[in-house]
Amino acid sequence: xxxxxxxxxxxxxxxxxxxxxxxxxxxxxxxxxxxxxxxxxxxxxxxxxxxxxxxxxxxxxxxxxxxxxxxxxxxxxxxxxxxxxxxxxxxxxxxxxxxxxxxxxxxxxxxxxxxxxxxxxxxxxxxxxxxxxxxxxxxxxxxxxxxxxxxxxxxxxxxxxxxxxxxxxxxxxxxxxxxxxxxxxxxxxxxxxxxxxxxxxxxxxxxxxxxxxxxxxxxxxxxxxxxxxxxxxxxxxxxxxxxxxxxxxxxxxxxxxxxxxx
Numbered sequence: 001x002x003x004x005x006x007x008x009x010x011x012x013x014x015x016x017x018x019x020x021x022x023x024x025x026x027x028x029x030x031x032x033x034x035x036x037x038x039x040x041x042x043x044x045x046x047x048x049x050x051x052x053x054x055x056x057x058x059x060x061x062x063x064x065x066x067x068x069x070x071x072x073x074x075x076x077x078x079x080x081x082x083x084x085x086x087x088x089x090x091x092x093x094x095x096x097x098x099x100x101x102x103x104x105x106x107x108x109x110x111x112x113x114x115x116x117x118x119x120x121x122x123x124x125x126x127x128x129x130x131x132x133x134x135x136x137x138x139x140x141x142x143x144x145x146x147x148x149x150x151x152x153x154x155x156x157x158x159x160x161x162x163x164x165x166x167x168x169x170x171x172x173x174x175x176x177x178x179x180x181x182x183x184x185x186x187x188x189x190x191x192x193x194x195x196x197x198x199x200x201x202x203x204x205x206x207x208x209x210x211x212x213x214x215x216x217x218x219x220x221x222x223x224x225x226x227x228x229x230x231x232x233x234x235x236x237x238x239x240x241x242x243x244x245x246x247x248x249x250x251x252x253x254x255x256x257x258x259x260x261x262x
Contacts, residue, residue, distance in 0.1 A: 002030065003031065003033070004032070005067065006073060009075060010076065012042055014076070014196045016167050016197065016198050017111075018035060020199075021225075024218060030231060044163065047137070050076075058098060069106045073111065073224075074110040077217050080112035082137060085143075085144060085147040087144075089113065096108045114225075119150060121241060124213070126153050127152060127186060127188050128181040129141070129155035129189075130158075130174060130191050131157050131192075132160045132192075132196070133158075134161050153181075163196055183212065188214065190214075200218050213241065
């Protein structure tokens, strides 16, 4: 059985990604995983807080490189998307260059890039979003995904600025936001566009209730890790994205090149 060592770059106040990602990948039938984190200090999800956090990235990558990971996931979606279009590719490239300088061949992914990858794998074009962010940051997430070629049919921002509180948002509040979305013509719902807002327990039930594929930052992150490592993409209890190996053959790179619909 293949073993994958996953390095996580996470905000210091995050308590969810290190819970949900291992919970998903522990169900994988063909591989085992271990998780090794380095933390960037951040308490408030604000432009200033995110900028100060991102400035700590290089230290975290150096620390994780010492653990010889097979893959590093930059696990803060909004910190990337707030940087503007194409930022996940730029940051993933910089991290890869830094690792290569130190002699590491670790693969690099980000939660922002994983969400884009997962939506393309589902063939989704018109989507609904639920996010915990304050409205200005939520609008930047909408703009980022629009620049990636998606139509945002409807979205909700729960407007929680304290990242510690984001990790405690109850599932019924998340589901209420998802139920309030206008889902006419929607191909998929992102029930949590944030690795800190808990949602894994909601994904399967939300799919059954809403009648469309439902993904989250956690399930798309797991998908991206598996795909990068060349592993089968089926994991039970994690929604449509991880239900069929058919998605392994989606040409995500070609999909990225599709211009936004008008």
